[in-house]
Amino acid sequence: MDRIKALLSLREKLVRHRTAYKNGLSDLKDCYVEGENALIVEVQLNLISELDKQIQKVEDEIRMIIHSDDSLEVNYNLAKSVIGVGPILAAYLIAFTNNFINFDNPRSFACFAGIAPFSESSGKQKGNARVHPYANKQLKSLLNMGAMSAIRIPGELKNYYLSREKAGKNNMSTMNIIRNKIVFRVFAVIKRKVPYINHSKFAA
Structure with missing residues (x-):
């Protein structure tokens, strides 16, 4: 599991560098004068291309490790069956739950991932909810991207998002609920050992 974590950490750094070069390229284009920054653009494009290759290499290695272990592969595929969960x-x-061994319920994992805010309350004084300071920010970011993806796919989560939007509910609150729904669904399919089925696909 440490190997997967190390590779994910490396991938995160490579993606960060690629994003920086892409942003730099975008800034150059905003003030681009024909021929003036040609070399800078060429070098950054080459670096982005090389980073794409290295990121793919790291992702291939992660998949190889997972597919070489039956228990990892089963849970990996079950997790991916949930709408909003990509590779x-x-x-x-898989890595941060130790293949769903270290967390026995989705609520504790949601707290670890920073999507289960806790209130700073004392007696009758009710404080504002905030994320635990030791939350895994990368997991929270990935779950947020998963939620953004899920609300674009026909199904219960998209319908839920649209209904709350129509009712004028707070968007950040809605997205956090969807992040939690994704986590709860993942833990449910892992427990049942049955892939998630999007019943909306079969609706008339």
Whole structure:
């Protein structure tokens, strides 16, 4: 599991560098004068291309490790069956739950991932909810991207998002609920050993 975590950490750094070069390229184009920054653009494009290759190499290695272990592969595929969970998020879930051994319920994992805010309350004084300071910020970011993806796919989560939006509910609150729904669904399919089925696909 440490090997997967190390590779995910490396991937995170490579993605961060690639994003920085892409942003730099975008800034250059905003003030681009024909021929003036040609070399800078060429070098950054080459670096982005090379980083793409290295990121793919790291992802291939992660998949190879997971597929070489039956128990990892089973849970990895079960996690990916949940709408909003892609290969990278599934790998993070496998790595940071120790293949769902270290967390016995989704609520404790939600707290670890920083999507279960706790209130600073004392007696009758009710404080504002905030995320635990030791929350895994990368997991939270990936779950947020998963939620953003899920609300674009026809199904219960998209319908839920649209209904709350129509009712004028707070968008951040809605997205956090969806992040939690994704986590709870993942833990449910792992426990049942049955892939998630999007029943909306079969609706008339």
